[in-house]
Amino acid sequence: MPYELYYWDGLQGRGEFVRLALEEAQAPYVDIARGADAPGQGESALIAVLNSKTEPYVPFAPPFLKDGDLIVSQTANILLYRGPKVGLSPENDLRYAVHGLQLTIADLVTEVHDTHHPIASGQYYEEQKAPAKARAADFLAHRMPKFLRYFERTLAQNPQGDRHLVGATLTYADLSMFQVIEGLHYAFPRASARFASHYPRLAALRKAVAARPNIAAYLASERRLPFNETGIFRHYPELDAPAH
Known part of the structure; x- marks a missing residue:
């Protein structure tokens, strides 16, 4: 069963840190919010989880990852969970x-x-x-x-x-x-x-x-969205260092 990654569509954001790990490990996953035409996908599916009145331990915000019935939230926490399973973190201390x-x-x-x-x-x-x-x-x-x-x-x-x-x-x-x-x-x-x-x-x-x-293939694919001015890293020339 593929992992389900929940993050807003249209930007890299904090979800990109999780995507890079999944892509490097070649772990099968579905980017839920980007599947607008598929049943149970799209941003409405993401919002439904956040607004759930029955799901225990509802995430505060994306990104979060579903592995079967388990929901893991917070970028660093997701990577801590996933890392040892795919050889991207040591199994020792x-x-x-x-x-x-x-x-x-x-x-x-x-x-x-x-x-x-x-x-x-x-x-x-x-x-x-x-x-x-x-x-x-x-x-x-x-x-x-x-x-x-x-x-x-x-x-x-x-x-x-x-x-x-x-x-x-x-x-x-x-x-x-x-x-x-x-x-x-x-x-x-x-x-x-x-x-x-x-x-x-x-x-x-x-x-x-x-x-x-695996990273080079991902960077060259349509799955890698470009940086833009709705994400974390935004290019506003007036905020950059002065030109020399």
């Missing part, structure tokens, strides 16, 4: 190191989101442009480098070598790090212009993940 990195990635993703919605998620970006510009400037000057230096150091200090964040083989944290780097390049191309020289290990990780056969 190092799985908690992977999970910790994924939670740190989630913190970074939240800060990226807040660059364009610093006041309220329920308001349009156009309603908070001035505070967004101030928030983005601080993020690019301080927060983004702090996070990226940490992940670069994590690669450098991995006892098994600097090709992966944890251990000697690919984990879902590597896939998620790839997604973050791709998103930062999309949202802040000027601020990311010298990324490879500042963070050579992260740049190498990005290149290696993109070259993996």
Whole structure:
């Protein structure tokens, strides 16, 4: 039985971190909200789960994954559940190191989101442009480098070598790090212009993940939606670093 992935249609969002893991593992799954013409699919099916009055442990928001009768919510929690089953996380205690990195990635993703919605998620970006510009400037000057230096150091200090964040083989944290780097390049191309020289290990990780056969096939497919201005990583030129 294929997994059922529930996330909003039309954007990558936080669901993309789960998709990358499923695609790399070649795990069969159905992207429920994208199947608008199929019975039991479409965004109405997603909303029905969120509004259920009988389903125990209803998720607060997508993404969530259905594995038979089990519903697993929250991106990092889904990956913690799925990782060991498909060889994307160690089965020993190092799985908690992977999970910790994924939670740190989630913190970074939240800060990226807040660059364009610093006041309220329920308001349009156009309603908070001035505070967004101030928030983005601080993020690019301080927060983004702090996070990226940490992940670069994590690669450098991995006892098994600097090709992966944890251990000697690919984990879902590597896939998620790839997604973050791709998103930062999309949202802040000027601020990311010298990324490879500042963070050579992260740049190498990005290149290696993109070259993996299953990931490369996914990136070239219609299943990989492009970044856009409804997702987490949004390109507003006025929020990027100044042009040099």
